Amino acid sequence: MLQISTFSLVGDWESAFEYSDRYITRFSDDAGALAQRSLMEYELGNPGQGQHYLERYLQAIQTAMDFHAIIHINFINLTDQVTGQEHLEETRARAQVMLSPSQNYPALQAVARFALGRLAVHSGDRPQASEHYEYLLPHRGSVLWHVDGVVDRLLGLLSQTMGNSDQATAHFEDALALCRKAGYRPELAWTCCDYADMLKERDADGDRARAIALLDESLAISSELGMRPLMERVLSRRDILKA
Numbered sequence: 001m002l003q004i005s006t007f008s009l010v011g012d013w014e015s016a017f018e019y020s021d022r023y024i025t026r027f028s029d030d031a032g033a034l035a036q037r038s039l040m041e042y043e044l045g046n047p048g049q050g051q052h053y054l055e056r057y058l059q060a061i062q063t064a065m066d067f068h069a070i071i072h073i074n075f076i077n078l079t080d081q082v083t084g085q086e087h088l089e090e091t092r093a094r095a096q097v098m099l100s101p102s103q104n105y106p107a108l109q110a111v112a113r114f115a116l117g118r119l120a121v122h123s124g125d126r127p128q129a130s131e132h133y134e135y136l137l138p139h140r141g142s143v144l145w146h147v148d149g150v151v152d153r154l155l156g157l158l159s160q161t162m163g164n165s166d167q168a169t170a171h172f173e174d175a176l177a178l179c180r181k182a183g184y185r186p187e188l189a190w191t192c193c194d195y196a197d198m199l200k201e202r203d204a205d206g207d208r209a210r211a212i213a214l215l216d217e218s219l220a221i222s223s224e225l226g227m228r229p230l231m232e233r234v235l236s237r238r239d240i241l242k243a
Contacts, residue, residue: 011185011225031060045228121157129161165202192218
């Protein structure tokens with residue numbers, strides 16, 4: 001699983017799919033492997049295969065232990081980002097289980113907060129965004145490997161939801177720096193797109209030009225890596241900004 005995540009983070013899809021094939025052949029009902037494969041298929045614009053693995057994942061997770069399920073429910077959260085599908089209530093319910101007083105697994109609680117933080121961004125819930133921001137702030141500068149997510153990018157989105165554009169800018173800049181240094185090109189492409197959205201919303205001096213430059217970078221990366229859904233998203237935003 002870690003090898004698949006490593007290759008996926010740097011955009012080496014050929015190796016990621018090769019390891020995914022091997023793993024799923026051996027462990028056909030592993031929820032994490034199925035969800036990760038679904039996300040990769042959607043990321044590259046293969047909705048039929050993405051849906052196939054998503055359905056297998058949703059079936060497998062019904063019998064998975066809670067601590068196992070909450071790690072991988074984040075992949076559904078990220079798949080929603082790519083496809084526009086929504087599994088919000090399922091994500092929220094499973095994440096809340098890991099935040100209950102009966103649970104005492106800090107690493108898994110961080111993953112749950114990551115999922116709930118994304119839900120707060122999706123719904124524009126400022127109080128929830130603030131709560132999850134405070135919890136995740138000590139994790140800045142890191143990647144949550146169970147979800148292949150750069151924490152700084154989510155902190156930027158949470159800050160934007162909270163209405164603090166300057167704080168969001170700082171976190172997005174940190175996310176860009178981390179992704180570039182580590183070579184996390186898919187996450188870099190998504191960060192550029194998210195950052196551009198924030199700049200367009202803020203619309204201060206220089207924001208428009210910076211947003212266009214970020215979208216150009218996102219488009220270049222997503223085009224090279226074959227990330228068609230992101231390419232389409234970036235093109236629509238760039239056309240609006242350049243109109």
